[in-house]
Amino acid sequence: MPSESMYKVVIHKAGAYERLKLETHRVPKPGDRQVLIRTQAVGVNYADVCVRWGVYASARRFVGWPITPGFEYSGWVEEVGREVKHVKPGDPVFGVTLFNGYSTHVCAPADLVWPKPQALDFEGAAGFLAVHLTAYHGLLQNVVIRPGMRVLVHSAGGGVGSALIQLCKLHNLHVTGVVGRSHKVEYVRQLGADAVVDKSTQSLWDEAKRLCPDGYDLVFDANGPETLAQSYAHLRPTGKLLIYGFHTLLPKQSGRINYLKAALGMLRMPRFNPLSMTSGNKGVVAFNLSFLFARTDLLHAAVSDLTTWVEAGIMQAPKVRSFALADVAEAHRALESGETTGKLVLRTAPPFFSASVYEATVRRASAPDR
Known part of the structure; x- marks a missing residue:
């Protein structure tokens, strides 16, 4: 039975780490051509930092404030619209979304949801698509x-x-x-x-x-x-x-x-x-991947090749460093440091936070560097 409430990170105004608010919202109902996914992990990208700063062009054009960052996720299908045939409830999937990724539930267009490759665990799958689609589009479609x-x-x-x-x-x-x-x-x-x-x-x-x-x-x-x-x-x-x-x-x-x-x-x-x-x-x-989501022909061609290569073992997912959803501020701080390699992801499967841990995390991340 689908959940009634979910947790997601919401930014109400541009700024530093304290703008990342973990909130409770109602789980959306998928439309006829949508899929509701209970996420297990979501990818963290530099674009998400730019969204928080208020300087990401597609965020301003398509959403405005408030906004939930996040372009990619992995998880389990919880519910599908009546016109969706390629996935069903209980299927492991990964996909891309035009924002709204930092959440325990994502309601996504069906043509941006794909079966998760068996070669990737959920954290690896959550950090795979945004960077690989960007690289693929740049090298093989441009x-x-x-x-x-x-x-x-x-x-x-x-x-x-x-x-x-x-x-x-x-x-x-x-x-x-x-x-x-x-x-x-x-x-x-x-x-x-x-x-x-x-x-x-x-x-x-x-x-x-x-x-x-x-x-x-x-x-x-x-x-x-x-x-x-x-x-x-x-x-x-x-x-x-x-x-x-x-x-x-x-x-x-x-x-x-x-x-x-x-x-x-x-x-x-x-x-x-x-x-x-x-x-x-x-x-x-x-080019900018977030302005490419309408070109599902290009995205599907890329995902088909990338999935084939990763399943065959001739391409590997980036190494992953994971954070709890409540530690989103720490994840942004790590990404901005320039010290990381590979990908960062947020774990969204419970248990993923406590209110006291979340508040302490924001205070630590907002503290001046010494």
Whole structure:
């Protein structure tokens, strides 16, 4: 019998960690083409942090305040609409949702829900789709690839970077990963990277040039103004710069944006001139997965391939670090630190919180760094 109430994280106003409120709400009733899922785990992505700050474009356009972050989940089907045939109550599933993921229950469009791969446990499945769909769309739906192409991947130890490294090697590309912390080097090598640049101990662009003197065919960059200009400069003729985020545009302190530094970052944002791009024979591609949810044809093609590869054991899910749903503030703090590798997820199956633990967590996460 479906539950009557659920817990979800709600943000009523932009801000720091204290804006993440755990609330009780009624469980929604699925429509004819919807599926109600009792979640077991939900993925945490950098986009969720941007939602909390109030700077995520699709959140402003599609939802506004209040909002529940979260784009991906795994769990059990609890109820289906009358037109849903591919899953039934009791089935283990995973899927994507346009927000509302940080919850014990998700009511999702049926065409964005898929059977969970047997090769993934619930936590692994919850952290799989957002990063792998982003990587797949960038590499396999935006550009034409050929074996032997040279690829540079920034933030290679993160979720999307981990997926990109594996997809590149699966398609016989030569890939160099860039990391910002030395403890991430071995992790990226184990994923299959041909070379790793540790920019905490090496000159990033000197090393990138040494490794590939003629320039890269593809550069994947979610950093923003810190690296975009040089990423473009290090493309070879016919090369493509693929942009899917602007992390360094949003420097923060104790969970808050430093708006002065953000404004200075905007001034440093490179402007790509179509005339110079034409004469240099280079291109720029930019995309955001949250604006792609209407293209179910692309999503289904990607999920079909990704599921096949993970079931066959030729692609692995990122390593996962999990937090209780009540510890969502700690999860955001960890993600913002830049120290993590792989994916972070929130456990939503009970028992997942107590009120006292939740309040203590928010106080700890909101405390100034010492």
